[in-house]
Amino acid sequence: LCRYMGTLGSQVMCDNIPGLVNKQRQLCRQHPKVMQAIGSGIRDWLSECQHQFRNQRWNCNTTARDHNLFGRLLLRSSREVAFIYAISSAGVVYTLARACSQGDLDSCSCDPTKKGSSRDARGPFSWGGCSDHVEHALRFSQAFVDARERKERDARALMNLHNNRAGRKAVKRFMTLECKCHGVSGSCSIRTCWSAMADFRLTGDHLRRKYNGAVEVAVNQYGTGFTAAHTHYKQPGKNDLVYLEDSPDYCIRDQESGGWRSGTRPKTGKLVSLVAGSVHIPSDWERKSLYEQPERTRRKA
Template sequence: MNLLPSGTCFYLSVVICWLTSRVDGSLWYMGTLGSQVMCDNIPGLVNKQRQLCRQHPNIMQAIGAGIKDWIGECQHQFQNHRWNCNTIERDHNVFGRLLLRSSREAAFVYAISSAGVVHTLTRACSQGELQSCSCDPTKKGSSRDAKGAFDWGGCSDHVEHAMRFSQAFVDAKERKERDARALMNLHNNRAGRKAVKRLMSLECKCHGVSGSCSVRTCWLALADFRRTGDHLRRRYNGAVQVVMNQYGTGFTTAQRHLKRPSKNDLVYFEDSPDYCIRDQESGSVGTGGRVCNRTSRGMDSCEVMCCGRGYDTSHISRNTKCECKFHWCCAVHCRDCKLDVDVHTCKAQT
């Protein structure tokens, strides 16, 4: 087994570290015997995390399988920005040195990863993939909403169970450290968890004569993770820069005229780099070689993306479907056409 060097989990969500502890691109086998060996050999875990890891190998496996989803969501949210939630191959962690800086990007990564753990475990519970949980057992009997009375039925997603495990496991290291950065991580972890719960919705099925809704059966359902990503992206845009209070127990805003951050806000300490050039110290990989939009005025424009360095244009041919026609019944036939397009990429730093 190729293990990470000792200490590489420092200031990292253990979930991220666990992803980088894979062998040959696949998850370690997490059988009853193998789980203790694996959990004992992941560097950076505190005792509480090792204990939970050994006790719940199937939960750890579910988390590992879901990590690609929240990394993909992070990359979707920032695909047109200088920082695009890029991952780094063959580094000690998938985000390089980015997470060593207490920036708003680090705040987003912690929030989306914490949310991803909750979402993944909640879904696994409802789908019967875990022995320790299933549907929410508290959603039974009758209740009311703005539309009137309804009966609980179906399978309500058991988000509370997932939130409890996520808090116990992901937060354990930060709770042991209790320094300024640990408090920041704890705050953003919680904001991510709360986002998943906040976006749950009541779904109902109507029963009654001629499809009337005289009787409703309802259940609580998770929102698609894209909505969580959109929500946390808005929180990223409005993230609050903070400093520690005089007692070292919490935050106050860096700019006194701004309101204190709520539990739903993302918080950060340090200004972000501009991500224009490669800088190993800050974790920036630069924008050299990134595709930009010459006609845009937004963040994906060549002027903004390339940081004024200019861009190169290449002419390429792409295969595309064209002249599509509908044939009764029921098929669509298209021709394969070649489309010549210009692709603009940012010049590298000189």
């Protein structure tokens, strides 16, 4: 979906986007302008991902494949994949809330609940301006982004759902109250305020910290949630990132992307794309390139 939305622009063809489940295709048809907004926001969260991992062996580099931004990395359930799902989910929320506030979408505008008067630590104020409608963006993001994972419900799907939610919550975490003062000589005796999203960098910084402290987990005996994979690990909270397996070896050059790839053999023949979780089944030639890579010499440190 990322590639399609980013390149089709106004000619979004929901029926031709591979890998969408029925719920996603239905939402796509109903809200084409929202899909365009999601596509236009891809470069923002991708740029933030690359900023957070600049100068690292894995630097959030992308591939030239049509249906998948991150190549064979997404075959794994590592902490890097946890970050990708979280930052992309956060990016969808941020993009949609901003598009609502800017009047780019017919289905939403400013937050209609921010009316009348309220108060904070500084005293009373009146709601005014245009508050970012982050709750609407959260609901749509959850409905669309999570749809495929809710259909699968295996260990990886549970991991992705958890990290998607952590990403969404991160945007809401950094909502701020911005105010304009009125009164004689700047006394600020009267204030007009609105709720606004903070710069997306704060969300990126927060998720990078969560990446550093990500918790390795195993699915619980009921298959409904997680428990820490090792007894000395903390139990994961709702705001934590979780992963199921160790990170791959990024000291091997990936010819397709020019970055560093995993030196281990993937466990499945599917390439999974991000926002919609759409699936691309590799051709016979691609399967050979994925599963029969010759041994390569590691780059010296």
